[in-house]
Every structure is written in structure tokens, then in C-alpha cells.
Amino acid sequence: xxxxxxxxxxxxxxxxxxxxxxxxxxxxxxxxxxxxxxxxxxxxxxxxxxxxxxxxxxxxxxxxxxxxxxxxxxxxxxxxxxxxxxxxxxxxxxx
Amino acid sequence: xxxxxxxxxxxxxxxxxxxxxxxxxxxxxxxxxxxxxxxxxxxxxxxxxxxxxxxxxxxxxxxxxxxxxxxxxxxxxxxxxxxxxxxxxxxxxxxxxxxxxxxxxxxxxxxxxxxxxxxxxxxxxxxxxxxxxxxxxxxxxxxxxxxxxxxxxxxxxxxxxxxxxxxxxxxxxxxxxxxxxxxxxxxxxxxxxxxxxxxxxxxxxxxxxxxxxxxxxxxxxxxxxxxxxxxxxxxxxxxxxxxxxxxxxxxxxxxxxxxxxxxxxxxxxxxxxxxxxxxxxxxxxxxxxxxxxxxxxxxxxxxxxxxxxxxxxxxxxxxxxxxxxxxxxxxxxxxxxxxxxxxxxxxxxxxxxxxxxxxxxxxxxxxxxxxxxxxxxxxxxxxxxxxxxxxxxxxxxxxxxxxxxxxxxxxxxxxxxxxxxxxxxxxxxxxxxxxxxxxxxxxxxxxxxxxxxxxxxxxxxxxxxxxxxxxxxxxxxxxxxxxxx
Numbered sequence: 001x002x003x004x005x006x007x008x009x010x011x012x013x014x015x016x017x018x019x020x021x022x023x024x025x026x027x028x029x030x031x032x033x034x035x036x037x038x039x040x041x042x043x044x045x046x047x048x049x050x051x052x053x054x055x056x057x058x059x060x061x062x063x064x065x066x067x068x069x070x071x072x073x074x075x076x077x078x079x080x081x082x083x084x085x086x087x088x089x090x091x092x093x094x095x
Numbered sequence: 096x097x098x099x100x101x102x103x104x105x106x107x108x109x110x111x112x113x114x115x116x117x118x119x120x121x122x123x124x125x126x127x128x129x130x131x132x133x134x135x136x137x138x139x140x141x142x143x144x145x146x147x148x149x150x151x152x153x154x155x156x157x158x159x160x161x162x163x164x165x166x167x168x169x170x171x172x173x174x175x176x177x178x179x180x181x182x183x184x185x186x187x188x189x190x191x192x193x194x195x196x197x198x199x200x201x202x203x204x205x206x207x208x209x210x211x212x213x214x215x216x217x218x219x220x221x222x223x224x225x226x227x228x229x230x231x232x233x234x235x236x237x238x239x240x241x242x243x244x245x246x247x248x249x250x251x252x253x254x255x256x257x258x259x260x261x262x263x264x265x266x267x268x269x270x271x272x273x274x275x276x277x278x279x280x281x282x283x284x285x286x287x288x289x290x291x292x293x294x295x296x297x298x299x300x301x302x303x304x305x306x307x308x309x310x311x312x313x314x315x316x317x318x319x320x321x322x323x324x325x326x327x328x329x330x331x332x333x334x335x336x337x338x339x340x341x342x343x344x345x346x347x348x349x350x351x352x353x354x355x356x357x358x359x360x361x362x363x364x365x366x367x368x369x370x371x372x373x374x375x376x377x378x379x380x381x382x383x384x385x386x387x388x389x390x391x392x393x394x395x396x397x398x399x400x401x402x403x404x405x406x407x408x409x410x411x412x413x414x415x416x417x418x419x420x421x422x423x424x425x426x427x428x429x430x431x432x433x434x435x436x437x438x439x440x441x442x443x444x445x446x447x448x449x450x451x452x453x454x455x456x457x458x459x460x461x462x463x464x465x466x467x468x469x470x471x472x473x474x475x476x477x478x479x480x481x482x483x484x485x486x487x488x489x490x491x492x493x494x495x496x497x498x499x500x501x502x503x504x505x506x507x508x509x510x511x512x513x514x515x516x517x518x519x520x521x522x523x524x525x526x527x528x529x530x531x532x533x534x535x536x537x538x539x540x541x542x543x544x545x546x547x548x549x550x551x552x553x554x555x556x557x558x559x560x561x562x563x564x565x566x567x568x569x570x571x572x573x574x575x576x577x578x579x580x
Contacts, residue, residue, distance in 0.1 A: 008456070015414060015459040016421070017452055018440035027456065033515045034457050040403040041473050044480065051475035052482060054305060055291045055531020056555065060334050075194040081428035088423050091432050 115165025164207030187446035197298025215253030225252030248278030273524030280499035280548025291531035295330035316565035353387030358492030375540035407474035414458030503545035
């Protein structure tokens with residue numbers, strides 16, 4: 001199965017990865033090959049099969065809804081690209 | 096000292112013939128002079144290692160030593176280490192110094208082990224050759240005398256190469272589709288991927304959360320057992336980690352193998368496997384027969400679909416996991432973003448390498464509107480069929496044996512231009528991750544002077560039996576003791 005340039009450009013936006021024209025051409029070939037590999041799945045008969053999400057069919061454990069963590073904002077923000085007054089800085093969103 | 100196993104080093108420290116500070120300094124000196132040939136480390140944390148060694152010597156003086164106290168080892172650079180850069184082999188995390196420890200990291204610290212540094216790996220653990228690392232390819236210590244630089248396998252290639260080159264006696268690894276077992280095989284060491292949920296994933300940078308599992312890489316099965324004793328166990332910080340008692344994995348190493356029922360999956364011994372590889376694996380199985388095991392053929396009819404299912408599930412989960420790298424809270428941010436979208440898309444375009452981007456895009460595509468049922472849901476159904484094959488096989492036999500990889504270590508540059516040919520490297524290992532069962536790679540011979548691994552696959556939570564089977568094999572063979580020249 002092939003994947004079109006338009007599909008690649010669309011999915012790159014969804015994935016928030018900038019791609020230029022030359023990269024799209026390379027991706028067209030590589031992703032097409034990967035999807036060809038994956039297409040073997042369509043031959044499998046899975047009509048009565050339940051999808052498997054966890055090998056041991058475990059369910060999420062719940063813990064009591066109490067505060068267990070201490071505030072470590074300074075340690076966490078020390079490794080951020082840009083912060084000010086305890087806030088993460090990003091380019092202006094609203095003019 | 097560098098040729099000794101973890102168990103032997105532990106006895107040296109126990110006897111008082113050497114201190115941990117002396118031992119650690121010896122390993123650090125050797126690491127600094129030798130690793131230029133292999134590039135197996137991304138970070139050598141000398142200062143912290145010596146501090147841990149001093150603390151280990153004090154722990155011993157206070158009578159609180161464990162088997163691991165003062166013994167040097169290394170972490171794959173995917174396990175968060177507080178205060179020590181954890182890059183996951185990516186430019187995205189080149190500047191990331193975690194403010195916390197992974198549970199596996201904390202467990203080794205509590206045991207008093209000395210971490211020498213962080214080993215090289217394929218970027219975000221995506222690869223089978225260690226060529227996708229931002230820090231450059233790792234060179235396999237085997238095959239250098241032939242004049243060719245060969246890959247160590249991946250993604251835990253730095254850990255495998257470092258252990259094979261005797262730079263460390265042991266190192267942690269992670270395995271999503273074969274990333275412990277295949278490099279262990281290609282470097283001639285012993286590696287174990289535990290049952291999904293046996294080892295905590297907390298602080299282990301996520302690739303595909305329903306498949307990822309940390310595990311030991313060492314030269315002997317005994318050392319792997321010592322590592323798993325430290326690594327395994329329930330962790331409230333990982334909701335997928337199983338709350339189940341951890342046995343002492345060293346306690347059953349010496350059980351006799353008489354009566355062990357071995358199954359050989361016929362799909363893993365096809366004509367496509369090179370006769371020389373086939374011969375080495377069959378020779379190893381004959382050793383097991385000499386030890387009293389019986390052998391029969393079994394079938395895993397859906398195994399052929401494993402790679403296809405994996406390359407939907409793993410990229411889909413990766414695309415979700417790696418969405419956290421947004422240039423806001425940590426990691427790489429592009430220069431002079433003109434708006435928020437530009438910051439996201441350029442930070443990710445510049446911070447991720449090509450293979451990581453390919454997988455994020457494949458995963459995003461498979462999860463996007465209109466394709467979810469055809470890809471992700473279909474793959475999860477096939478995953479259950481694959482699991483059922485193993486469940487059926489373990490009704491008849493105790494363990495399965497097979498090759499680990501279709502070929503021995505290949506040359507650098509040979510496969511990294513074609514993603515699909517690289518993916519086929521994991522044809523014998525991937526189904527095990529999909530099923531969530533444990534499996535080992537054990538050194539079992541050589542082809543053209545390059546190591547060959549035997550894969551031993553077990554039922555859920557049968558790690559003790561796998562380690563027992565590997566240890567008994569290592570009592571009657573010396574493949575695991577061979578040293579690259």
C-alpha cells in the first residue's frame with residue numbers, strides 16, 4: 001500500500017514534525033515500504049478475536065486519592081528551556 | 096580484575112583483597128583508555144562513581160554489604176539517573192539531566208552497586224544496529240581483527256559491546272522487540288528480557304509502553320540472575336508492573352535439567368536461516384539433550400505475522416509517548432521560534448533523528464481517523480493470536496529454543512539505508528514481546544569468528560527456569576567465556 005505526499009504532509013502536521021519537500025519524497029518511499037510490510041496483517045482471520053492491550057490482561061490499579069508528592073517545581077524547572085516566575089515560557093499565543 | 100564476573104568481583108570485595116574505590120578506579124581507567132575503539136559509552140560519570148564506591152566501602156565496613164555492594168556496572172542511557180545526563184541516544188535529550196532516579200536505578204543504588212556511566216544506544220531504543228544514536232555508532236568488539244567494523248546489534252548495543260569488551264562486568268538493557276537479546280547474541284554475552292511487568296518501567300524512557308521491558312546483560316547466567324534479583328519487583332509507580340513475589344533467581348541455577356521438555360518452533364528453523372547459523376543452534380540443543388532434556392518440534396503458526404503487528408503497535412505507542420517532547424518543559428528547543436506551532440514542529444524536526452521520525456509518522460498515520468481499526472485494532476487482534484500460539488506450545492513443553500538473530504553481526508552501514516531490512520533482524524525476537532513472555536540470549540557458538548546466540552523462551556514468570564537452563568549450559572560449554580581479540 002502506498003502513502004501519498006498529501007497524507008505524509010497531513011500526518012506530519014498531526015505529529016508536529018516539520019518536513020520539507022525533499023524529506024517528503026524520502027518518506028514516501030520509506031513509509032510506503034513499512035506499510036507494505038504491515039499489510040500482511042490483512043490476510044489474518046481475526047473475526048472472533050478480542051484485541052489484546054496487556055499481555056496479562058491486567059487492569060489499572062487505583063491508589064487512594066491523597067497527596068503523596070512534594071512540590072519540586074524549582075528542580076523540574078531548572079532543566080526547562082525558558083521559565084520566569086515559576087512559569088514555563090513559550091512564544092506568544094494570544095496577540 | 097576486568098575479566099571477572101559480578102559474582103567473582105563480589106567475592107573479591109567481600110574478602111577485603113580490594114576496596115570498591117580501587118576496583119572502581121581500575122575500571123574507570125580501563126574504560127577511558129579502551130572505549131575509544133567501541134564508543135559504547137555516552138557518559139562516563141567518574142565523580143559520581145567514585146562517590147558511590149566510597150559509600151560502598153563504608154556500607155561494607157558497617158556490615159551492611161549486599162552481593163552488589165561496591166561492584167561496578169553501567170546503565171543503558173534510557174534509565175533516568177538523578178544528576179547524570181540521560182540522553183536516550185537523542186539530540187532531543189542531549190541536555191537532559193533528570194531530577195529523579197528510575198526505579199531500576201534506585202534499586203541498584205540501594206544495593207550499593209557502582210554505576211560507571213551510561214551506555215550508548217539506538218535513539219529512543221529504535222534500532223537493531225546502534226547506528227541511529229545521536230552519539231555515533233557503536234563498534235562490536237568482535238570481528239575487528241577481520242578489518243571490518245561490525246554493529247553490536249541494538250538497541251542496547253552499547254551495553255552489549257561494553258560487557259563483551261570487558262569494560263564493565265554487567266549492564267542494564269531494555270527490550271521492546273529484541274533490544275536486549277539481539278545485541279547480546281551479536282556480542283557473545285548473556286541477556287534476559289523478563290516477563291512484561293516483572294521489572295518497573297518507572298523512569299525508563301518510554302518507547303512502546305505495552306512492549307518495553309528492562310532486563311540484565313552480563314557475561315554469565317549467574318550474573319544475569321544477580322542483576323534480576325535487584326531489578327525485579329512490584330513498583331507502585333508503574334501501574335503495569337505486576338505485584339508478584341520475586342524469587343531468588345540464583346537459588347535454582349544448579350537444578351538438574353533432566354526431563355526438561357524443549358520445543359523447537361518449526362517456523363524459526365526455516366530454510367531461510369543460513370545453514371551455518373542453524374548448525375550452531377542445533378549443536379547447542381544437542382548439549383541440552385546430553386544434559387537430559389528431550390526435544391520435540393512445535394508450531395507457532397502466527398509467528399510470521401509478528402513483525403507486521405509490531406510495526407503497527409510499536410510506532411503507534413511511540414507516537415503517543417514521544418509527543419511529550421515539545422520543547423516546553425525539558426529537552427531540545429529550536430532557536431528563535433516564531434510562534435508556538437513553529438516551536439513544536441521545528442524542535443521535533445531538529446531534535447529527532449530520521450528513524451524516530453519515521454516511526455512517529457507511521458504511528459500517527461496508523462492511529463489517525465479512518466485507519467485506527469484497519470491498523471491498530473487489527474494488530475492488537477493478531478497480537479492475541481500470537482500469544483495464543485505460545486500458550487498452546489507451553490502446554491506441551493517447558494521452554495522453546497531458537498536462534499536469536501538470522502545472521503551474526505553485520506557490517507556497519509550494511510542495512511541502515513533500508514528500514515525494512517533492518518526490521519527483519521528481529522524476526523525471531525519480536526513475537527516474544529508481543530506475547531509478553533520472557534526470553535534469553537545465551538552464547539552458543541561462532542560463525543566466521545562472530546558470536547551466535549541461542550534463544551531460550553519461557554512461559555510467563557519462568558525467568559528462574561530460563562536462568563537455570565542457561566547456567567547449566569554454561570557449566571558444560573565455554574562460549575560465554577570467549578573474549579574478543
